[in-house]
């Protein structure tokens with residue numbers, strides 16, 4: 157019998173927090189990919205896990221000590237409050253203590269119906285499983301806080317969407333799957349005791365240092381606000397668009413969660429939207445920072461009873477914390493964008509000028525359909541002096557001459573740098589990826605898997621994305637922007 161080092165503390169929160177349900181077995185599970193190094197970090201034993209991976213990570217075999225449950229949560233979906241959502245096709249298998257002492261949750265998605273399934277089938281199509289696996293692993297390798305993918309399994313069953321599609325199950329791991337919507341679920345029921353228990357749980361789980369704070373719940377709110385600001389700044393710096401930033405898809409731990417119609421931008425535009433259901437662009441690229449604050453405001457509302465006994469003082473306290481978000485975001489965004497542009501010398505005189513320099517570059521990119529990732533990649537190859545290399549960057553712009561003045565300004569700014577050119581180049585290349593999971597590449601991997609049962613395209617892409625900052629011999633096709641006929645305009649949730 158397979159044993160994981162489970163210690164399922166979510167159970168102790170009590171029955172109104174979840175519905176205990178076992179996964180529904182699938183017909184013929186086939187392991188597609190297993191993240192053995194993550195498994196080792198989690199303290200999951202080696203050989204016998206790998207041998208049983210297909211049956212464990214499809215839900216067909218529940219490891220000893222697991223306590224599978226569907227978590228209850230509510231959420232604002234595109235601004236509209238839904239008092240009950242919950243894990244309709246996912247299950248918390250259990251919590252383990254990883255080798256480094258941190259506690260991690262193991263979650264199955266696509267594992268069958270639960271009390272929260274409403275009209276859904278509790279299943280996931282294989283395409284979205286592969287998509288989440290590739291994107292979350294790429295994000296992890298890019299250094300962005302995220303749920304991690306542990307395994308993907310083909311179920312051997314079909315799921316009915318617009319047409320019949322092969323089914324799949326993904327296993328993902330996070331510090332916690334508690335969402336803003338989890339707090340909202342109890343807030344909507346005026347269950348202050350539950351909110352307090354949940355806040356204590358999250359403090360222990362994802363913010364243990366704050367338990368000793370003078371006011372732990374205020375400290376929790378502040379820390380969640382800061383982590384979220386930092387997370388969204390990271391998204392913006394790599395051209396990531398989450399696509400469904402509903403409050404039920406925002407984790408209190410500050411990890412990127414629920415990869416649905418998310419996508420990386422190819423050519424840069426601040427209004428870019430991929431999700432087919434985001435008709436008004438609520439979750440467009442440039443709306444992500446303000447939406448983050450909107451969601452955090454909903455979180456703060458749920459905490460009001462814990463912030464102060466006096467209702468007015470509680471609201472004042474919440475405002476004071478929320479008001480730190482824009483500046484915190486801005487500092488992290490600017491620091492990361494400076495790193496991308498090789499600007500390390502920092503003092504007050506640089507602040508505004510650097511911001512203007514960066515914003516002007518983005519405006520030129522938007523006006524000239526320049527590829528986001530390639531622009532920064534090629535910028536991070538440029539010497540202090542102009543050279544033939546400049547042309548590779550210039551060629552990304554519809555009108556290459558439009559970037560010339562900007563390059564002159566950038567090089568003038570480099571003169572104030574105190575580090576040598578080779579150090580600047582190394583630092584830029586460490587933050588500007590060569591490879592991102594491009595939509596057309598993901599689509600090719602999904603098509604081969606769904607249409608031909610061929611996972612080699614998936615594995616090859618997955619391999620390249622393991623080292624996104626290193627140009628790999630023979631892998632240039634993976635760094636290229638899509639040809640016009642390859643551009644993917646819309647992505648789908650696949651629910």
Ligand code: AMP
Nearest residue numbers: 241242243244245273276277278279651
């Ligand atoms: P998502 O768009 O994946 O964040 O899901 C939003 C809500 O719909 C969550 O409560 C999900 O559990 C539920 N849901 C999505 N797809 C399904 C499905 N196939 N079966 C049951 N519930 C689902």
Ligand code: MG
Nearest residue numbers: 404405413414
């Ligand atoms: Mg979700």
